[in-house]
């Protein structure tokens with residue numbers, strides 16, 4: 066029986082882990098709070114060590130699109146566990162999961178299962194480089210693609226130079242081949258292609274950005290990225306670690322009607338277990354070992370436990386055709402409540418962010434004009450009223466199928482009474 070409270074566990078955690086956490090945003094430093102220690106979660110609720118109940122709009126940062134502890138997923142995992150947690154060998158679940166993914170995301174003609182979104186993106190970029198024989202990649206300011214060395218970069222060095230690492234411990238050389246463009250700014254992309262055209266292996270983008278807060282693509286932006294990458298023979302990679310199986314069954318590529326060469330999936334595809342995927346056009350994926358010379362491997366890749374959760378969640382999503390309309394309806398309801406309260410909100414489907422700035426947010430520069438102190442205020446107000454949301458201005462609120470109308474109406478009511 067746990068008798069410690071969140072604060073006590075946190076003090077203990079500080080002795081063992083940097084900042085007491087295993088992923089930095091959880092430390093809640095941006096909002097001047099300390100972390101809650103979660104005991105359990107069910108449906109749209111999570112419960113902390115102090116016995117408090119919250120309506121959860123984090124959903125583990127996306128995976129829990131059907132809510133927490135969905136019975137069919139738990140059952141599938143339990144059954145799988147009885148046959149062993151990992152074999153480090155082929156099993157039929159891998160094939161079943163690959164089939165379901167390809168059925169819904171047909172551009173992933175061939176794919177690989179890995180263990181995290183970071184790994185999926187890192188591997189996709191390597192395959193794109195191997196296939197094209199080129200080194201440079203383009204990413205957008207404010208888009209997050211995991212914490213691999215070459216992708217941890219920010220702006221500040223001008224658009225036409227190699228990027229500066231965003232983290233200590235990343236040698237400058239590792240990001241020399243990473244070029245930065247501005248989201249929703251076609252000219253910034255055109256400039257890079259005109260300057261570096263033949264050296265650019267890939268352009269990677271969150272088709273709907275959700276790691277600078279939610280920033281949907283402008284009309285035509287993704288189609289533009291499709292055509293310019295084609296023109297220069299560069300690989301277009303959609304990082305759908307958040308948007309995959311969230312904006313629609315076919316992800317952002319189906320939602321916006323633009324087909325990339327390669328796709329990365331994570332979060333939802335593992336049903337709450339560590340599982341991610343990269344894949345794309347057959348001739349690109351055939352460059353990966355053992356068929357080709359691009360090396361990539363993993364001891365626990367495709368392990369039956371995670372795969373069973375993935376199959377279960379995707380089966381449920383496939384068999385519940387109304388889930389995306391319902392998520393959109395709930396998203397629309399929350400959006401209207403935020404607007405009524407005078408707040409600036411971006412939304413795409415079941416992804417929302419309230420920005421504490423008066424200007425429209427279409428890129429990272431706009432997002433950075435937000436008043437993060439006001440955000441912290443708002444965050445604490447919600448939390449103190451039983452609403453658990455992401456403790457950072459630059460993250461999304463996630464809705465799940467388990468969010469009840471009652472809980473959404475309660476949330477709208479709390480938002481309505483918020484005084485800026």
Ligand SMILES: *Cc1c(COP(=O)(O)O)cnc(C)c1O
Pocket residue numbers: 180181182183184186209210211212271276304305306307331332341
């Ligand atoms: C979360 C995320 C990643 C990284 O996934 P991890 O499983 O945390 O390594 C990569 N890309 C995007 C768009 C993400 O949201």
